[in-house]
Amino acid sequence: MAIVNWGILSTAKIAQKELIPAFLRSTNAKVTAIATGSGIERAQQVAQKFSIEKAYDNNNALLEDSSIDAVYIPLPNHLHKKWVIEAAKKRKHILCEKPAALTANEVIEMKEACEQNGVIFMEGFMYQFHPQHERVRQIIDSGEIGEISYMRASFSFLLANKENTIKMNDQGGGCIYDIGCYPIHSIRNILREEPTHIQTQAKYDETYKVDTDVYTYMEFASGRRAVFDASFNQMRRSEYEVVGTEGRVIVPRAYRPDWNGGDGLVIVEKSGISRTETLNADQYRNQIEVISAAILDGKIKSELSFDNTFANMHVIDACFKSMKSGKLVQL
Ligand SMILES: NC(=O)C1=CN([C@@H]2O[C@H](COP(=O)(O)OP(=O)(O)OC[C@H]3O[C@@H](n4cnc5c(N)ncnc54)[C@H](OP(=O)(O)O)[C@@H]3O)[C@@H](O)[C@H]2O)C=CC1
Ligand SMILES: O=C1CO[C@H](CO)[C@@H](O)[C@@H]1O
16 A cells, blocks of 8 residues: 655654654554754654654755655644745645644635645644544434534633643634634534634733633524634533534534543434434544545545635634624624
8 A cells, every 4th residue: 555654843742642653553654754943862762762764853854855745744833834835845745733824814825835836735633533523414414403503612621831832822822723723613614604703702811912711602694603612721621512403412522532532422412312322533543544545646625625724714813803802703
């Protein structure tokens, strides 16, 4: 079977904790090189830990390596645009961590660079590669819970130590970028509709200059409504609920089912009776196998690439606009 050779731009925590192990479990991808800005010893140490062939002390050197087909970018959010464009210029296909950019305008520039250089791009919303979401869409489409009028989504965890983390960086940090982007993505992709109006309120940390808790209300042209919340100051929650005229579907492990060994749950409640379906999957490995297959195939579905990334960033832009004005914003 054909294999895609991947390089990794940084020794980020997420790369070491989830992605590199997932690359090792995948069938059509191999990590061949890793680069760091923290000195060659650091790159060599991580390379040795995961049996990665080559270590570089800067991203450009890795991008010059002609044996690398694709790069995974787990850099801080404000560096995503720069390194997506640099990687595209070197004709590397790209898996970039979420959020892929800081604004929808940045996404336009990134798309142009990828298209001009004929490279495939995907934003790393790994949760969508767990089959529980396809099951939710099937249940909705079957009519079992009636006409859908409302969706609610939440993602939170306790960020106990707010010092020295990119999550609190005044450039690209804050909870909308870090975790709010997931409820937005799932609301848009489960309802298969873009919001027309948004209102966001946030708790803002004056020391770090970032949002730490957000509450957002959304309206859709169909008349549907949605709300989401995200927080760095609450217990771990990663869930959504879709409500119809006849019943509802609850997904209590929506974004991080890996916190429960990959077991996703789809709970259907109707006429006072509840049924639970358990689906197990390795969403990080699936994500890598999907983009590697797209690279080998030479094409990627538009809903996995820039169309979806742009639409998600457009909503994030509106959340920030509403947060600042305190008003309902029209998209
Ligand atoms: N999909 C998922 O489940 C998750 C995704 N993420 C996303 O992954 C990305 C990385 O997050 P995370 O692993 O927490 O980040 P880390 O802070 O652990 O890593 C970021 C790495 O980027 C490099 N870097 C380069 N420039 C800077 C800079 N100016 N400041 C800090 N680091 C710099 C460093 O690597 P080096 O020293 O090697 O140069 C650093 O280790 C983010 O986009 C985040 O949103 C995060 C967590 C989970
Ligand atoms: O993308 C992400 C997924 O889950 C994490 C929660 O542990 C987030 O902090 C992170 O950035």
